[in-house]
Amino acid sequence: MATPTLLSPLEVLRQFDAHDFSIDQFFQARLRRLSEQPMVEYQGSVTTWQSCAEQADHAVGWLLGRGVQAGDRIGLMAYNHPATVVLLIACARVGAILVPCNPEFEAREAQYIFEHAGVRGVICSTEALSKVQEATCLMSPAPWQVVIEQDQPDGEMSLLLQWQCSPPDLLTRTGTADSTCMIIYTSGTTGFPKGVMHSQRSYLLTAEAFVHRMYLQPDERLMCVLPLFHINALMYSLGGAMACGGTLILIRRFSASTFWQQAAQTRATEVNVIMSAAAILARRPIQEFDAQHSIRKMFLAPLNRDLLDTFQQRFHVPVLIECYGMTEIPGVLSNPFMGPHKLGSMGCISAHPDPAIERPQVRVIDEDGQDLPMGEVGELAVKTPTLMQGYFKDPEQTTASFKDGWFLTGDLVRRDADDFLFFFTRKKDIIRRRGENISGAEIDSAIGSHPDILECASIGVASDLGEEEILLAVVPRPGTTITPEAVHAYAQLQLSPIKRPRYIVMVESLPHTGSMKIAKFRLKPADHLRRQATDFSLQEVQP
Incomplete structure (x- = not known):
């Protein structure tokens, strides 16, 4: 059988009408050509481009009925679901701004994001509802909360049902290319996450550039296992799938044990992963591998020789970028x-x-x-x-970054x-773990609030899964006898799993600079600290 001819990235994009870099025009250009083609597949159900457009019409009417206006922020604390795709398109039409948040965050962490963003409402998965309620209870005015799939305990209908019951709006086109479409919070050296604002234009430029980065074709089937609160999934997987006119295979949460089975069943052709997830897949029992999969290209970083050889030779994925x-x-x-x-x-x-x-x-x-x-x-x-x-x-902070x-x-x-x-x-006090930037200052502040801790310092140390693990050095307050186990228990109350230290070591003192700031660079390399530390790897978060 002859190998099909690949279209160039520019040929792929030029299949569709030109647009003004507003998400609405971009979507409409693809809708005109692909109306009955599958746009999103999720747990065996298919959403066509036409169906997505109709849902977005209802979602726009629903947002306007809730009083949402251009510039308003809408929180999202949910696992992957097709509603996020519809919500992005609907918010862009209204000119509203999506504020995604990790559903694994504790209420304290979500509270900072929702309060700082000043969200008008929050849409969430059922599992995150109680944390959303706790995170927003002190806000004034109080944001409304709606779960995506199931009815809430107080009797309010689920988001999907509310959309169905809302009259569609076919006219509103407020958002423009320069309208902010999302604020993604990322950890910084100050200890407080910073809200990164992206316009509809930058979103679409990134999405279209991903067609070039992975040579996406019109029949591409992109399996999205990364969470839709992260730029990789939002801009590369979702954005790339829309840009090439392909299909997004949406997986609610990453599962290493079922990854290859899902890949084979969904006939996925491309997937993005982070190195820690790839390392776990490489170590899973070979019986879980399904050689019938169709993945031909994988996007990940960083990449080493062992992973490259494993995925190309054992898992038969030809191209890793x-x-x-x-x-x-x-x-x-x-x-x-x-x-x-x-x-x-x-x-x-x-x-x-x-x-x-x-x-x-x-x-x-x-x-x-x-x-x-x-x-x-x-x-x-x-x-x-x-x-x-x-x-x-x-x-x-914006000025200081340039x-x-x-x-x-x-x-x-x-x-x-x-x-x-x-x-x-x-240069910055950032720990890169499981594909996420984690602020060392945030960890220090949260755990350092323990009454028996004089001071503490978190640093990144090498991980056998790639990237870094978190080591926390703790100086007990004089006269106290706090243990690593007690510190770990406190971390479980204060931090989400991704931010909890794997290694905890008690020390008599920490090095300081002339201005009495903790000199973390003097703690590295930390081999001697890791040898003395208690390893809580069995309770560590899995990606």
Whole structure:
């Protein structure tokens, strides 16, 4: 059988009418061509493009009936569900802003996000309802809360049923390309998450660029196992599926034991994973592998030789693409799909398929903002059309993140002769765990509030699953006898599983700078601390 001819990324995009980079026009351009084609598949049910459009009409009417206006923020604390796709399209039409939140967060963590964003209402999975209620109970005015699938205990109908009962709105088209469509909260060095604002334009530019990054075809079936509160799932999987006109295979939550079975049953052709999930898949019993799967390309980072060999040779996935991205600047660097591939690299500049679209630019600079020669380590600075609009209600932090118009990533990198970039380390107090940026300052603040703790410091240490694990060094308050087990129990009350330390070690003192700040860099390398620490790996979060 002849190998089908691949369309170029630009040919894929030009199958559809041109749009003005508003999500509504983008969606309508695809609807006109694909109305009866499957857009989302979820747990055996299929939502066509036409069905999604009709649901979005009802959702717009429902939002307006609730008094939602352009610029209003709508919280989302849910596991993956097709309603999120509809909600994104409906909010974009109204000009409202989606504020996704991890459903695994504790109420305290969700409270900060919802209060800071000033959400008008929150849509959630049933499992998250009690946390949403606790997180929003002190807000004034109190946000409304609606569960997606099941009726609430107080008798209010589920979101899906409310949409069905709401008159459709066919006229409202308030949102524009420059309207903020989402605020994604990401941890920062201050200890408080920052709300990254993205416009409809930057969302769509990122989505269309992903067609180029993974050479997506019109019949692509993208399996989405990552959560839709993260840019990877929202912009790359969902956005990429819409951009190429393919089908999004939506999985409620990642399950390593059923991953290959789901891949085979759904006939998925592409999937995005984080390294820790890939490492777990590589270690699962081979009996769980289903050789009938159709996955031909996988998007993940970072990638090492063992994982590359395992997925290509044992799991028969031909193409694995290593990349780099941040919530603030999605879709800037990637290993080229057609090659060359440099294992262990962040890749090189990944441009939009349309040459008329501004190309991203990167620099490697020193502390004074001067360009460094090839091979020297410096901070990665970026200019890109997918750049965030700024941090919500934080102009000072927004200004501090730029130097002479260049966004400062806080990542130290080096560039080779072919303009591929290689990650070295981070300038900021960020721990990269399970694909998430976790603020060390937030951990220190939460656990340091224990009355028996004088001070503590969290750092990232190497993980056998890739990326990092969290080690917490604790100085007990004089006269107390707190144990690692007590600290771990306190962490369970204060932090969501992804932020809880795996290693806890009691120390007599911590190093300090001249200004009496804890000098975390002096704790690394932390091999001696890890050897002394209590390992709580059996209670550790699984991705």
